[in-house]
Amino acid sequence: MELFAPDETAAIEQALIADGANLRALPLERLGFYGGRPRPLPVAIGNCFYDEDEDWDERYAGNEPRREADRRQAQLVAGALWRGCARLLEGLFDDLCELGDLEAAGGDVQDFIENESEVLHGLPPAFAQEYDSYFVRRFLVVAADMTTKLAGKWTPPSCVAQELAVRCLVGVTDAYLDEVDVDVERGWGSYVFDALVEDADYEFLYDITSVGRREALLRMSHVDTINLGFNSWFEPFGDRPLSAFVDPEPPARPQLQPSEYTVDPEAFPGEARQSALDSGELEDLSYYTDEGPFTCPLAITREAREATVAAAPDPDNEEQTEQETDSYYRIIAAAAAAVQEEPDRVSARFNVPAQDGNGVWLTLVAGPDDAGGQHLTVQLATP
Structure with a gap:
């Protein structure tokens, strides 16, 4: 017609x-x-x-x-x-x-x-909430x-x-x-x-909805990607000019209050961290940190990952990976303030919703690395 x-x-x-x-x-x-x-x-x-x-x-x-x-x-x-x-x-x-x-x-x-x-x-669409x-x-x-x-x-x-x-x-x-x-x-x-x-690197941002955040970010980590983390979308490529309105620092995001801080010991401090990564006791999740307001090595303990998977509303659901990844994102974003406020060692506790309504308490711990920077570990919170 x-x-x-x-x-x-x-x-x-x-x-x-x-x-x-x-x-x-x-x-x-x-x-x-x-x-x-x-x-x-x-x-x-x-x-x-x-x-x-x-x-x-x-x-x-x-x-x-x-x-x-x-x-x-x-x-x-x-x-x-x-x-x-x-x-x-x-x-x-x-x-x-x-x-x-x-x-x-x-x-x-x-x-x-x-x-x-x-x-x-x-x-x-994966970033619509932003x-x-x-x-x-x-x-x-x-x-x-x-x-x-x-x-x-x-x-x-x-x-x-x-x-x-x-x-x-x-x-x-x-x-x-x-x-x-x-x-x-x-x-x-x-x-x-x-x-x-x-180049078409930005197309990976659309793949996130079809293959899940974790898989898409894994793919992104193996190609020459630039500024694909959401907080970097307005960062200039090299010395290319941008409007003064675009380039300033974004408004401050909600910060954790000091009363919400809790100091938990790092599960695998010092040299034990690399050994745990080699043995599988720790799983490297560093590719997720590009989506937060900072970049540093990130890993999760086997116990914390298994507990998170078991707590998912439907562990057999095909969307489980994306739900799990969203939990990691929330942990990283919420703990950023604590990490930046106390760079030596600080941890913050978060609850991952569970089917029974109680959830799983996890802790994100920041620890010093050999190069004088920081690394992050997601682990089960101590009682």
């Missing part, structure tokens, strides 16, 4: 082609049109690799309709992206207003993000900067958040093309990603 009459669709397409001229950072050759002899690029960029010695006219030899079809497709995509830039920013403003109202009224923010938001649902008004304001700034660069000279994204803004732009643009019933070949988004983003 057609959404628009043929004449209306033709008018929309002509308007898109005109708008596409504003997208100066993405010439048609970067959007899948190989007509003429494009200016060679210094490096290969995915599907948009150009060989300096190859005449792309050969692609269309004897097939002028194909040349025009490719040109028109690239023009339509360019125009849709231009309009998508405006829709992206407008959607973020709408999301910010609605989010502020929900926060003030104590409403269900996560449900809004997942089911009603204009743009925020396009961000990694998308508060402060985050959206910062994300809006890097998104606006991205749209400005698309109107002029493109420079690579300055941070992970701006890479995610590119992904959101493609999603918003794709929805717009469907809305106005303009037919373009699927897969056009790959040209945009190849042209604008240097």
